[in-house]
Amino acid sequence: MAGIYIHVPFCAQPCSYCDFYFTVSKRHESDYLVALEHEIELQRGFFGAREPSTLYFGGGTPSRLSTAALQRLIDAVRDAFPLTADAEITLEANPDDLTRPRLSELRATPINRLSIGIQSFHDDDLRMLNRAHTSEQACQVVADANAAGFENLSIDLIFALPSMTLERWSANIERAIALDVPHISCYSLQIEDKTALATRQRRGEIRAATSEARVEQYVALIQRLEAAGYEHYELTNFARPGHHSRHNLNYWSGEPYLGLGPSAHSFDGHDRFWTVRSTFRYARAARRGELAIERETPTPVQRCNEMLMTSLRTIWGLDLGALARAHGRDVADEIDRRARRLAQNGYLRREGARWFLCDEGKIAIDELLVDLFLEEEFSLCEPNDEESR
The missing domain is CATH 3.80.30.20 (tm_1862 like domain)
Incomplete structure (x- = not known):
């Protein structure tokens, strides 16, 4: 997709x-x-x-x-x-x-x-x-x-x-x-x-x-x-x-998307891009055969945290198996440990190998993610993009 x-x-x-x-x-x-x-x-x-x-x-x-x-x-x-x-x-x-x-x-x-x-x-x-x-x-x-x-x-x-x-x-x-x-x-x-x-x-x-x-x-x-x-x-x-x-x-599934037009954002599976917030400058670049974009490459930790955020927002929840394939078993185990702690407060529930938001978690999603997100210092390998799709 x-x-x-x-x-x-x-x-x-x-x-x-x-x-x-x-x-x-x-x-x-x-x-x-x-x-x-x-x-x-x-x-x-x-x-x-x-x-x-x-x-x-x-x-x-x-x-x-x-x-x-x-x-x-x-x-x-x-x-x-x-x-x-x-x-x-x-x-x-x-x-x-x-x-x-x-x-x-x-x-x-x-x-x-x-x-x-x-x-x-x-x-x-x-x-x-x-x-x-x-x-x-x-x-x-x-x-x-x-x-x-x-x-x-x-x-x-x-x-x-x-x-x-x-x-x-x-x-x-x-x-x-x-x-x-x-x-x-x-x-x-x-x-x-x-x-x-x-x-x-x-x-x-x-x-x-x-x-x-x-x-x-x-x-x-x-x-x-x-x-x-x-x-x-x-x-x-x-x-x-x-x-x-x-x-x-x-x-929400982490699939690539192409943003066209001024201020639009894109993701190619590796890098993120965004276009200038000006119709005039956007059109001027296009006339020159150029893309008026900036680019960033998310760190492995940023990629992992985004997967946590987008997955948990949906009824399909966070699949620990997919997380392990994308970022390693150690990461999946660490997130599982943190999620178990949050589950004690009624924010999350586990069914099989997936974590889902409870009603309290939906209300407190911002605070929940702060506790769940990995710190940038966390040792993390590059995602295995092909396996994670």
């Missing part, structure tokens, strides 16, 4: 919480599209003999691109890479972009999955987040997407907003369940530096949610969605059977 991510930086307006790379100007859109085609060609050999099974348009707001532009990029990707016949092709979209005519256009393309950024079903929350849609639009667009023939839908919601009560968050959950979408992603709001919310927080206009409120809302989320038949297959993701995000599963 392998995946391709395309970062589309264009947005209609800046969301107050977002610290991803974006621009509200479309002045460089034409240059961006040409640059992407150049980058796709330059990266043609990235996967070797592998066939990517997913293509994901993220942002930014990919739905700001015209349908013709999206089709153009899909064609360029298919020309350069042998996508599998059943490839999952996801478009992140905002409700205000998804009119009925637009949905019909998109349905005629190879895009077969929509990830819709709803964030909240309360209009005052949406105004605080500087979203361009209303709660009514959010509900309508899901119905319209279904009517257009999109069966694979995901929606995003955010909890732990300033002043959000458990009652208001529970109302969001119920609205999501009523829409009967097959996939729901829910994220705890983190007020990042250099965002509008951070400015408001410094001015004393808003207060971040307390840790108690975050836990209360997260627990309510898990309990209610599981009761409604959703599988909590990753810490922030819930799905009906057969509707896991295949693209994200590639990442």
